[in-house]
Amino acid sequence: MRSRLRGAGAAATATALVLVGSWFGYQQLAGPSCSGRIQLSVAATPEIQPAVKAAVDNWVADGAAVGGTCIAVNVTAAESVEVAAAVASKHGATLAGVGQASGTAVTPDIWVPDSSTWLLRLKSGGATALAPTTGASIARSPVVVAMPEPVAARIGWAEKRLAWTDLLGQVNSSKPLRAGIVEPTQDAAGLSGLLALAAAADRAGGAGSAQAQAATIGALRQLATNRSSLRQDLLARFPRSSDPAAMATGLGAAALSEEDVIAYNSTKPPIPLAALYLEPVPMPLDYPFAVLPGIEQVKASAAKVLFEVLTTPSFRNRLAAQALRGPDGTWGEGFQAPQGAPSRAGDGPASQGAAAGLDPIAIQQATTTWSVATQSGRMLSVIDVSGSMKQKVATANGATRLQVTVAAANQGLQLFDDSWAIGLWTFSTNLNGPLDYREVVPIKPLSSNRDALRQGLASIKPSNGDTGLYDTLLAAYKKVQEDWEPGKVNSVVLFTDGKNDDADGISQKDLLAQLKKLRDPEQPIQVIIIGIGSDVSQAELEPITAITGGRPFVTVDPTKIGEIFLQAIALRPPAPR
DSSP, X not given: OOOOOOOSSBOOOOOOOOOOOOOOXXXXXXXXXXXEEEEEEEEEOTTTHHHHHHHHHHHHHTTBEETTEEEEEEEEEOOHHHHXXXXXXXXXXXXXXXXXXXXXXXXOSEEEOSOHHHHHHHHHTTOTTSOSSXXXXXXXXXXXXXXXXXXXXXXXXXXXXXXXXXXXXHHTSSSOOOEEEEOTTTOHHHHHHHHHHHHHHHHHHOTTOHHHHHHHHHHHHHHHHTEESOHHHHHTTSOSSOOHHHHHHSOOEEEEEHHHHHHHHTTOOSSOEEEEOOBSOOOOBOOEEEEOTTOOHHHHHHHHHHHHHTXXXXXXXXXXXXXXBOTTSOOOTTOOOOTTOOSSOOOSOGGGOTTTTOOHHHHHHHHHHHHHHHOOEEEEEEEEOSGGGGOBOGGGTTOBHHHHHHHHHXXXXXXXXXTOEEEEEEEEEEEETTEEEEEEEEEEEHHHHHHHHHHHHHHOOOOSOOOOHXXXXXXXXXXXXXXXOTTSEEXXXXXXXXXXXXXXXXXXXXXHHHHHHHOOTTSOEEEEEEEESTTOOHHHHHHHHHHHTOOEEEESSGGXXXXXXXXXXXXXXXXXX
């Protein structure tokens, strides 16, 4: 059975993408004899690696060569999340929920992840050096909901077609189905299931409605109760006995790939899993063939022929042995289809990849909402109330910058569960006597502080002062440091629409020096600054956030602040252990 393992720091291969070209003719590149050697490296996700390696070994044995030079190919198994982390690190991209790449990454010429969504997330996350096209698909595995067969039978698995709205109802019922998920920020099948559930909530309650948001958050928190970073660990939670107690305490459902279910059932477990092909059909795993641009021409030519080798009928049969389908959703000889499996899975041209037509914003919203709704933290929120925050926003029906900011904070408050501890400050200049800042609500758990925060946000009014940014940041950092809490990400999140403007305050040089002295690697505090409008200087903010392991987020359009706030929270590092 395959295992998609997530390392504590992701490690592997850096890559980028080009759409593989046309068939050059195998006979043109392979001859009866050749000299020298060109090494072509391929990193493939573990479940497809054996099929790719077998096809490659056969190709090389038959005399793969370019211009009389022999081709040697090394095919290694590499977890998609690990490769993605390395790519993000190399290209300065940010991926919600994905850890840092380790220093042992090896760069391949070709990468075969399990899903085009990795390529899409990297591109939208800031990896601008990546080519705009995704790799063409070489295999496919539908994303299904795996359930113990007795559980599936109770909800009518064999008698009727089921939809994602049916699953949503089961998860959010008074006696909820014990559903689990592999971390969707680290797992493509989990992400596909998350997107499908979010869409089901929109259909049930109306897109963007309070009812839809409540249904989504409820489902996310139920899933989070049984989430796992390790696929094998999640699979181990399914009941191993028909004993009522085991069935009651075991996992009842999880979004997995069809290949996962086939591999699990091949071990002959006491309680087999049913694969439910819910409607609408979710995004499948599509295994794109992505080539690093800029490699030598001789390698590029060999890669194009290798792609053709991996799209032949014989390769489809190799895929079948690994419980995978061909890129068009049909299967090869020996494929053991689960009960109810469609003979053709997927509904788009395979050459376009599963992510074709998918809105990157939908993926970003899903991953950020998941991260915010399911993690725990301790945060001091600091809101600028200087005079410039009175400025009206043309794209917000005349609301002021401050009103837009407060609305974004209220929106975020709905997503945070009671395990969060949050406090609220405001700042300007001389806001509280000689102090530039004022405590509105102290940092306390939301279990006892949520109403106070709502009232505090509602009470915020703009001042006529300037922007005492540096003094406020330093004081906020010290405040969070006073009662630093282990097991959570401790952070300061500051909203501002301008540069530091405080003649009586400390300088940026003094602020940086004091932050360096205060910083404790054993008790890290992350500073995130969210800049609103055209008066914010990112160059001014970056040195401050760099010292604390945070980053600035700047938007010219204040109406985007809600999205940016969620992104900022979601991209925080994992809490220290």
